[in-house]
Amino acid sequence: MTALQRFDLQGRVILLTGGAGLYGRGLARDLAETGARLIIAARSVEKLEAVAAEERNRGLDVTAMALDQGDEASVMALKNHIVADYGQLDGLVNNAVARPMKGANGSVEQWEESMRVNATGIMLMHRHLGKMMAERGSGSIVNIGSIQGMIGPSYELYTGTTMGDMPPDYFFHKGGMVNLTRFYAALFGPQNVRVNCLAPGGFFNNQPEPFLTRYAEHTMLGRMADPTDLGGSVIFLLSDASRYITGVNLPVDGGYTAK
Numbered sequence: 001m002t003a004l005q006r007f008d009l010q011g012r013v014i015l016l017t018g019g020a021g022l023y024g025r026g027l028a029r030d031l032a033e034t035g036a037r038l039i040i041a042a043r044s045v046e047k048l049e050a051v052a053a054e055e056r057n058r059g060l061d062v063t064a065m066a067l068d069q070g071d072e073a074s075v076m077a078l079k080n081h082i083v084a085d086y087g088q089l090d091g092l093v094n095n096a097v098a099r100p101m102k103g104a105n106g107s108v109e110q111w112e113e114s115m116r117v118n119a120t121g122i123m124l125m126h127r128h129l130g131k132m133m134a135e136r137g138s139g140s141i142v143n144i145g146s147i148q149g150m151i152g153p154s155y156e157l158y159t160g161t162t163m164g165d166m167p168p169d170y171f172f173h174k175g176g177m178v179n180l181t182r183f184y185a186a187l188f189g190p191q192n193v194r195v196n197c198l199a200p201g202g203f204f205n206n207q208p209e210p211f212l213t214r215y216a217e218h219t220m221l222g223r224m225a226d227p228t229d230l231g232g233s234v235i236f237l238l239s240d241a242s243r244y245i246t247g248v249n250l251p252v253d254g255g256y257t258a259k
């Protein structure tokens with residue numbers, strides 16, 4: 001096998017959660033283009049069906065399935081659906097995130113809803129789908145974290161804008177994801193399942209000008225992320241090219257956290 005062939009995901013069964021969101025749409029496109037058999041899953045199957053249809057129109061193998069990550073019965077139903085239709089799972093990208101909490105003073109109910117999906121739910125994805133890979137003796141899980149799981153809020157970026165009231169749940173569960181990654185990397189390592197985390201930086205989404213300028217100044221590469229920035233690292237971590245890498249948290253942030 002050549003060095004480039006180790007990056008090959010052709011025919012691999014890969015599950016991407018949240019495939020219609022900001023980062024998720026670009027990831028769905030990139031993963032489909034590898035020739036993988038891609039499953040995209042989230043609560044809104046209608047939106048996902050549109051994404052899957054667009055990719056199938058390009059001749060790619062993409063299927064939409066329903067998932068409420070905060071509901072154990074839904075996670076197990078998705079697993080059973082994958083077993084029935086594909087018989088195996090080679091890769092899992094935990095990209096979905098729920099954002100119910102709207103600011104520093106968001107309600108306890110919003111916090112609890114966030115934990116249902118982003119804490120309990122992410123554990124359930126590892127427990128049920130990771131276990132399925134472990135039983136087969138191979139697989140790779142890529143958790144999509146955030147720079148906001150590594151550092152505190154940079155309030156100064158938002159001065160003069162209506163943005164910047166950041167919710168505490170996000171910093172809690174994205175921080176927890178880094179060490180949950182290590183937990184499952186250790187648990188599943190002996191069964192040849194790797195678990196890694198990526199910490200993306202902010203995604204360009206037409207944010208207001210003073211914020212964009214300050215964000216660019218704070219970032220070594222001088223810009224926010226675009227839809228093509230995350231896929232290469234996800235493909236690397238899903239593929240055999242990274243087969244001796246597990247338990248890491250890799251920032252994909254243009255140097256934001258290195259500064």
Ligand SMILES: NC(=O)c1ccc[n+]([C@@H]2O[C@H](COP(=O)([O-])OP(=O)(O)OC[C@H]3O[C@@H](n4cnc5c(N)ncnc54)[C@H](O)[C@@H]3O)[C@@H](O)[C@H]2O)c1
Binds near residue numbers: 023024069145
């Ligand atoms: N957008 C950013 O600037 C940014 C920066 C750093 C990290 N991230 C991370 O990247 C990932 C994607 O972020 P995004 O901004 O593209 O998200 P988004 O809000 O655009 O999309 C989130 C996706 O998760 C799905 N989802 C929400 N609740 C769910 C549930 N209960 N069950 C199943 N699916 C559910 C939604 O349907 C949606 O498809 C997240 O993990 C996020 O934390 C985003």
